[in-house]
Amino acid sequence: MRVGIDAMGGDSAPAVEVKGAVAARQFLGPQDRIVLVGREDAIRRQLSGTKDPQGHIDVVHADQAVGMDEAPVEALRGKPRSSLAVMVQMHARGELDACISCGNTGAFVAAAQMRLRRLSGVHRPGIAVISPTLHGPVALCDVGANVNCRPQHLHQYGVMASVYMRSICGINRPRVGLLNVGAEEAKGNDLVKRTHELFRKDPHTNFIGNVEGRDLFGGVCDVVVCEGFVGNVMLKLIEGMANGLVQALLSVLNRQMPGATDAIEKAGQAIAARYDYNEYGGAPLLGVNGICIICHGASDYRGVMNAVRAAREYATCQANQQITALLAGRDEG
Amino acid sequence: MRVGIDAMGGDSAPAVEVKGAVAARQFLGPQDRIVLVGREDAIRRQLSGTKDPQGHIDVVHADQAVGMDEAPVEALRGKPRSSLAVMVQMHARGELDACISCGNTGAFVAAAQMRLRRLSGVHRPGIAVISPTLHGPVALCDVGANVNCRPQHLHQYGVMASVYMRSICGINRPRVGLLNVGAEEAKGNDLVKRTHELFRKDPHTNFIGNVEGRDLFGGVCDVVVCEGFVGNVMLKLIEGMANGLVQALLSVLNRQMPGATDAIEKAGQAIAARYDYNEYGGAPLLGVNGICIICHGASDYRGVMNAVRAAREYATCQANQQITALLAGRDEG
Numbered sequence: 180m181r182v183g184i185d186a187m188g189g190d191s192a193p194a195v196e197v198k199g200a201v202a203a204r205q206f207l208g209p210q211d212r213i214v215l216v217g218r219e220d221a222i223r224r225q226l227s228g229t230k231d232p233q234g235h236i237d238v239v240h241a242d243q244a245v246g247m248d249e250a251p252v253e254a255l256r257g258k259p260r261s262s263l264a265v266m267v268q269m270h271a272r273g274e275l276d277a278c279i280s281c282g283n284t285g286a287f288v289a290a291a292q293m294r295l296r297r298l299s300g301v302h303r304p305g306i307a308v309i310s311p312t313l314h315g316p317v318a319l320c321d322v323g324a325n326v327n328c329r330p331q332h333l334h335q336y337g338v339m340a341s342v343y344m345r346s347i348c349g350i351n352r353p354r355v356g357l358l359n360v361g362a363e364e365a366k367g368n369d370l371v372k373r374t375h376e377l378f379r380k381d382p383h384t385n386f387i388g389n390v391e392g393r394d395l396f397g398g399v400c401d402v403v404v405c406e407g408f409v410g411n412v413m414l415k416l417i418e419g420m421a422n423g424l425v426q427a428l429l430s431v432l433n434r435q436m437p438g439a440t441d442a443i444e445k446a447g448q449a450i451a452a453r454y455d456y457n458e459y460g461g462a463p464l465l466g467v468n469g470i471c472i473i474c475h476g477a478s479d480y481r482g483v484m485n486a487v488r489a490a491r492e493y494a495t496c497q498a499n500q501q502i503t504a505l506l507a508g509r510d511e512g
Numbered sequence: 513m514r515v516g517i518d519a520m521g522g523d524s525a526p527a528v529e530v531k532g533a534v535a536a537r538q539f540l541g542p543q544d545r546i547v548l549v550g551r552e553d554a555i556r557r558q559l560s561g562t563k564d565p566q567g568h569i570d571v572v573h574a575d576q577a578v579g580m581d582e583a584p585v586e587a588l589r590g591k592p593r594s595s596l597a598v599m600v601q602m603h604a605r606g607e608l609d610a611c612i613s614c615g616n617t618g619a620f621v622a623a624a625q626m627r628l629r630r631l632s633g634v635h636r637p638g639i640a641v642i643s644p645t646l647h648g649p650v651a652l653c654d655v656g657a658n659v660n661c662r663p664q665h666l667h668q669y670g671v672m673a674s675v676y677m678r679s680i681c682g683i684n685r686p687r688v689g690l691l692n693v694g695a696e697e698a699k700g701n702d703l704v705k706r707t708h709e710l711f712r713k714d715p716h717t718n719f720i721g722n723v724e725g726r727d728l729f730g731g732v733c734d735v736v737v738c739e740g741f742v743g744n745v746m747l748k749l750i751e752g753m754a755n756g757l758v759q760a761l762l763s764v765l766n767r768q769m770p771g772a773t774d775a776i777e778k779a780g781q782a783i784a785a786r787y788d789y790n791e792y793g794g795a796p797l798l799g800v801n802g803i804c805i806i807c808h809g810a811s812d813y814r815g816v817m818n819a820v821r822a823a824r825e826y827a828t829c830q831a832n833q834q835i836t837a838l839l840a841g842r843d844e845g
Contacts, residue, residue: 248694248695248696250696250698312756313756313759313760323693326693326700326701327701327702358745360656360659360740360741360744360745361581361618362581363581363583365583367659367741368659368660368741369660371741391744391745391748392744392745392746392747392748392749392750392751392752393748393749393751393752393753394752395749395752395753396752396753396755396756397752397756405745407693408693408700408701408704408742409741409742409745411693411725412691412693412724412725412738412742412745412746413725413745413746413749414725415724415725415726416725416726416728416746416749416750417725417749417753418725418726419725419726419727419728419729419730420726420728420729420750420753420754420757421753421757422729423645423646423729423730424753424754424757424758424783425757425761426646427646427783427786428758428761428779428780428783431779431782431783432765432775432776432779435775435778435779435782436772436775436779439769439772439775442765442768442769442772443765445768446761446764446765446768447761449764450757450760450761450764453760
């Protein structure tokens with residue numbers, strides 16, 4: 180397969196993207212290729228000195244780049260030769276089998292929707308983030324592709340994220356929870372109440388009912404369905420809180436045990452590693468007719484490397500074919 | 513002043529409520545009274561043996577109790593003699609100056625709206641929770657009083673929570689942030705975009721623009737405005753994550769430093785104390801024509817005791833008069 184990487188996307192582009200591409204060759208077969216899309220001179224400079232004996236890595240030039248804070252649709256319209264736009268166009272034309280970007284998430288989602296279109300039967304694509312917990316990985320979907328949700332969208336997030344968790348994480352019948360303000364069926368706003376009904380009527384999804392914010396880390400479900408606004412807020416809250424809380428705890432410990440600085444630092448690193456998004460290979464955009472893996476803007480090379488692995492697994496397990504089989508032709512408005 | 517406490521509300525009622533009432537006498541003047549509302553025999557049993565030399569504590573009998581998981585409006589309708597309903601009715605009749613409950617939050621909010629009514633100019637009451645952070649306290653409003661928000665509601669949450677933070681926490685011009693999925697003005701759903709406009713047009717509020725989930729702990733603002741669904745999810749996520757993360761870190765440390773169990777445990781307790789909701793005296797329901805302090809269902813006696821202190825401070829600083837002065841007569845639909 181041919182995996183495209185937007186080499187100009189992340190906070191440390193293109194260094195991180197190139198290093199990640201080189202490291203990712205371990206996951207590729209002899210016929211596979213990685214295509215770095217972006218400013219060719221900058222990419223070649225990063226590549227020089229690295230060994231690519233089997234010629235795994237190609238470079239496609241694109242002289243524009245979408246900034247992290249640009250308005251998505253305007254950026255795509257104004258920069259048709261951006262690395263992101265060129266990469267997604269190549270995927271749409273069949274010249275790539277998957278795309279990876281650490282750049283502007285909104286622009287990536289918009290480009291994917293415009294160029295790749297949706298899978299048959301899918302109303303809206305959603306981003307699924309895998310969050311590590313003490314009880315195993317939990318998928319949170321959507322975390323920001325769609326901030327004006329209808330019940331059908333939320334229901335489909337549950338269906339699609341279940342396919343992902345079963346295929347990629349090997350969880351047999353993923354337990355799907357609907358994020359709400361209480362466990363009781365009657366709780367919540369209109370959106371979740373109507374979504375609840377859709378899940379109740381769906382015999383194919385292992386729906387366990389409402390879950391609350393605290394349940395995300397409680398091991399009660401494998402998939403948490405929510406609309407993109409809430410999911411995005413939660414994701415960033417987790418990130419901010421993990422940093423803040425670990426730092427607070429370490430500073431208290433350092434005061435109490437001045438001789439144990441090394442051990443405390445190691446423990447902090449061990450926890451940080453457990454919650455490290457770089458280990459999880461990015462978040463798939465579920466529901467588009469293609470494979471799009473969204474990485475954190477601050478990813479290091481391991482984030483990019485593991486995104487290549489995720490793209491390969493996504494293709495191997497035929498997640499999109501499974502989603503289409505479940506959703507195409509279903510009539511739920 | 514006369515402060516009512518729903519003695520049948522919390523997870524450990526009435527023991528926690530009675531112990532909290534006894535401990536709270538330190539915050540009261542000679543003319544002040546605490547009124548415990550609930551099953552008189554159970555309350556008297558808890559009170560027996562405690563000393564109340566100045567007769568600070570009265571008991572009002574109510575033979576029904578609203579359960580934690582009951583549907584609010586149905587519970588109030590079906591149990592007119594519940595401790596919660598009786599307490600709020602007494603407040604509405606002027607026999608109490610404030611109410612405190614560790615019980616069913618939805619029922620407390622519903623009872624307050626029905627019996628106390630809203631302050632002049634207020635569209636919807638909102639619950640403000642004070643969250644401790646490394647950079648000082650931050651108010652999050654609303655955390656679940658209202659899960660079908662309009663922009664006017666969100667704007668008023670900012671106004672009311674600012675009054676609270678200024679009056680109770682002594683923050684001069686509280687910085688108000690609007691919770692969103694990105695810092696840029698154009699981000700977010702229709703609700704937050706329209707709310708953003710209302711804040712921009714309001715010269716009385718120190719609005720700093722959009723904030724993200726991670727900013728809650730970053731010291732960038734003193735008030736975070738959000739609709740009740742998102743706020744409730746965040747609040748419970750913080751609770752679940754704090755427990756999970758501290759436990760994870762402590763277990764790693766214990767493995768690495770088997771000899772330091774005591775010091776590690778103390779550090780854990782120090783962090784837990786910093787994030788202990790019992791220290792913060794409950795969450796005020798802002799916008800009702802009365803003083804309603806909502807405590808966590810799992811509060812211990814300190815939670816109840818500090819809620820009495822909070823109720824007294826709320827009355828002393830005349831927060832409701834300030835809110836009315838800011839909102840009454842304003843025309844924003």
